[in-house]
Amino acid sequence: MTPLAHVIRQHIKGTGPMSVADYMGLCLGHPEYGYYITRDPFGKAGDFITAPEISQMFGELIGLWFAQAWIDRGSPKECHLIECGPGRGTLMSDILRATKMAPGFQKSLHIHLVETSSTLRQSQKQTLGGYSAEWHDDLNSLPPPSPDSPHFFIANEFFDALPIHQLLKTDLGWRERVIIWDDESKGFAWSLNARKTNLDAMLSEMIIKEAETGSIAEVSPISITLAEIMADHIARSNGVGLFIDYGYAQSATGDSFQALKDHEFCDCLDHCGEADLTAHVDFQAIANAFNRIGCESLPLLEQGLFLQRMGIEARAAQLSANGNDKQKQDISSALKRLTDNEEMGSLFKMLAIRAADGAPLAGFEAG
Ligand SMILES: C[S@@+](CC[C@H](N)C(=O)[O-])C[C@H]1O[C@@H](n2cnc3c(N)ncnc32)[C@H](O)[C@@H]1O
Incomplete structure (x- = not known):
């Protein structure tokens, strides 16, 4: 049993069954034993690899997207570029290197990194x-939005x-799934909250109307709160946002809570604090939150x-032209990994946000 499993078991014994959100929050962010606090999980030696760690091309092209957004907003003298959850700092570093060429953009920038893990902050400082x-520990300490200095958000x-909460549709209505300690199996197990919560008020109309008994649905109040705070910054500063993740284009039922360790899936209730825990992002719920607050x-x-x-493709060709055979091969496989539909190409989605009536955004249809 991991040290964090002991802590969680004591917690459950003391205060009763635990929501998935509290469990996920502790597993990832416990100040002593949390997954992101105790390690750098990225890359071959870690548990998973993210797009910026696959190739510099990812961050470079995102950098050009932001530089274009800045030009299209009248090249303001001051601009705040804010990354949430920056990992090793690779994405921000690639954005900044690629935009050295955009006259005036870098000079206007104030760079902000919102990161809860002190371990990853050290990597970011090095990078x-x-x-x-x-x-910043959270979004509350960001400078207040002002119409003269747009706030640009990026998060991959x-x-x-x-954290998410999970709800199960029963004959008695929606009930929250919770985690208990099972003395017999000496492990964590699933159960249902005996009391009804108000979490089902967050479900989409379609899920409320169509979900069948036995369906699982997920809601993430913290994601909605953070989207609303970012929306306020974007709306009041003529800013923009770019959010990349995997998940549902439209809110859907399903159990997407998953654990990854050493690049393999494992049980979410094992390896507390030693496996990455994630859930599919409900892009519809997040987009609705932005739209409600002036974006x-x-x-x-x-x-x-x-x-x-x-x-x-042009950037890959340019990089390959100066590379040796091994580098050419690496660039070609990174290109495939980032763009191919069998790999990350269609699994990962980009949500672009602008202030209502804001200028166009490169690459997006409605721009
Ligand atoms: C899956 S990693 C992604 C890292 C990076 N964006 C990348 O693409 O390589 C999640 C990141 O979010 C950070 N994080 C998790 N919860 C957070 C929170 N509530 N506020 C700020 N950062 C958080 C983690 O410490 C980590 O840096």
Whole structure:
């Protein structure tokens, strides 16, 4: 049993069954034993790999997207670029390197990184050594939005790491799934909250109308709260946002809570604090939150299509031209991994947000 499993078992014994959201929050963010607190989980030696860690091309093209958004908003003298959940800092570093060429953009930038893990903050500080940046524990310490200095948000695989609640449709209505300690099997087990909660008020109309008994649905109040805070910054500063993740284009039922360790799926209730826990992002719920608070969400774009529209093939050819055989092969396999529909190309989706009536956004249909 891991040290964190002991802590959670004591917690359950003391206060009763635990929601999936509390369990996920503790497993990922417990101040001593949380997954993101005790390790750098990225890459071959870790548990999973993210797009910025696959190739510099990903961050470079996102950098060009932001530079274009800045130009289209009149090249303001000051601009806040805010990354949520920056991992090793690779995406921000690639954005900044690629936009050195955009005259005036870098000079206007104030860089902000919103990160809860002190361990990952250290990696980010190393990666971004040459730049001045400000770190934040949460969105509350960001500078207040002002119409003269847009707030630009970027987050890759951030929402999928935020806690979810799970609900099961029973004959008596929606009941929350909870985690208990089972003395017989000496492990954690699933159960249902005996009391009704108000969480089902967050379900989409379609799920409420159509879900059958036995269906599982997921809601993430913290994701909605954070989207609403970002929306307020974007709406009041003529800002933009780009959010990349895997998940549902339209709210849907299903159990998407999953655990990954050493690049393999494992049971979510085992390896507390030693496996990555994620859930599919409900893009519809997040887009609705932005739209409610003075922003416009553009139709979701698949990652592969976005990168193609931003010129990933030309960039890959340019990088290959200067590379040796091994580098050429690496670039070609990274290109495939990021854009191919069998790989990350259509699984990962990009949600672009702008202030209502804001200028166009490169690559997105409705721009
Ligand atoms: C899956 S990683 C993605 C890292 C990076 N964006 C990438 O693509 O490589 C999730 C990141 O979000 C951070 N994180 C998780 N919950 C957070 C929260 N509530 N506030 C800020 N950062 C958080 C983690 O520490 C980690 O840096």
